[in-house]
Amino acid sequence: MKIKTRQLPRTEEARKTRTDARWRPHPDPNPAAVGMRRYAGMVNSMACGGVFEPRNILVTGGCGFIGANFVRYVARSHPHVHITVLDKLTYAGNPENIAGLPPSQVDLVVGDICDVALLERIVPGHDAIVHFAAESHNDNSIANPEPFIRTNVEGTMRLLEAARKHDVRFHHISTGENVRDRPGHDRRYAIDASRLRAELGWSPMHTDFASGLRNVIDWYAEHRDWWAPAKEATEARYRAQGQ
Structure with a gap:
């Protein structure tokens, strides 16, 4: 850049x-x-x-x-x-x-x-x-x-x-x-995605929690260079603060 x-x-x-x-x-x-x-x-x-x-x-x-x-x-x-x-x-x-x-x-x-x-x-x-x-x-x-x-x-x-x-x-x-945290597992916050599908042509990449979570974990495991320096810097700062 x-x-x-x-x-x-x-x-x-x-x-x-x-x-x-x-x-x-x-x-x-x-x-x-x-x-x-x-x-x-x-x-x-x-x-x-x-x-x-x-x-x-x-x-x-x-x-x-x-x-x-x-x-x-x-x-x-x-x-x-x-x-x-x-x-x-x-x-x-x-x-x-x-x-x-x-x-x-x-x-x-x-x-x-x-x-x-x-x-x-x-x-x-x-x-x-x-x-x-x-x-x-x-x-x-x-x-x-x-x-x-x-x-x-x-x-x-x-x-x-x-x-x-x-x-x-x-x-x-x-x-x-x-704002305050929303109640855990409150079904009032569930999303009806039918309008997204109809108007924007959107569809979910993963339809079950297990495969979606596995995909996220695999991505982070394969891209350690993206997050490891930030993690190390944050942990060093916390150590310096006695945390």
Whole structure:
């Protein structure tokens, strides 16, 4: 992955051109296509029938587990979209997660979302910010809450201010950590997949728990290089904390 900062439009005229061009009629009324765009968080239906189709997006935390999967999804499914990944590369971020993606489509900028000067350089010219960057291991917040306040609160505020200043659409991604756990084995949460099958043509790869679990375990056993360094670094940090 080539690390570089993409040259972005600086002038009001360039930014206005980008803003005026980002709304246009949807070329494909297929509900399955629309559904996939909604899934990616990139669609906003308007009263006039148009949809939001960005050409340049900024993805924070794009080297993390969920962020990297989103980046790969967009790169694969929307090759016309340019992606700038902004990641601090802490314990949760690994540039290998986005390795192999086209350097002409994906840029990696190593930096902090709290860095106002950096945001002022890279936010202009983007159509949307997709904000994944966060401290998410809430057990660590008990011993050291400061990084959580700085990244999750201050960092998000800095991004929101930059998005407002430069008229950039903002998608904030969250996790289930901020709500209570659901009851175990509660059948109210079971999914009726009939609509997914009918509208998106989806079908499960595994239809029984045993084969699905076996496939997951086999994948991790065959890709030790993907998780072993992160595991060793995490265990070393816990040892240093006396845990």
